[in-house]
Amino acid sequence: MQMLYNSDNFAVVAFEVPAREAAPVAAEAEGALTRGGYEIVDKFSRKEIYLEGAMAESFKAGVEALIQTSPSVEEIDAYIERFASLMHQPLVLH
Incomplete structure (x- = not known):
């Protein structure tokens, strides 16, 4: 788990899991095959979404x-906000 982005509005965390947990050395030798995704939290609506697969690749x-254009925090938040309509899971703190 790695925090990628944290603003007043959103937080984005990356999760990476080895593709073959039984053989992590082989997975590393074949080009670091991994699976995982991104958790995006909307701090104001207190909702979240977990993106994986094709949706995670598209987000990435x-x-x-966006990073190639040296964006402001507002521009990054505007991009992340595109995914807000998909957020249906309420944020639950343990």
């Missing part, structure tokens, strides 16, 4: 393209 590609 969008963020990488």
Whole structure:
């Protein structure tokens, strides 16, 4: 788990899990095959979403393209806000 982004509005955390937990050395030798995704938390609506698979790859590609333009916090938040309509899971703190 790695915190990637944290603003007043959103937090984004990356989760990476080895693709083959039984053989982590083999997975590393084959090009670091991993699975995982991104958890996005909307701090104001207190909702979250976990993106994995194709949706996570799309999110990552969008963020990488955005970073090339040296964005402001507002521009990053605006990009993340595109995913807010998908957030249905209420945020629960333990």
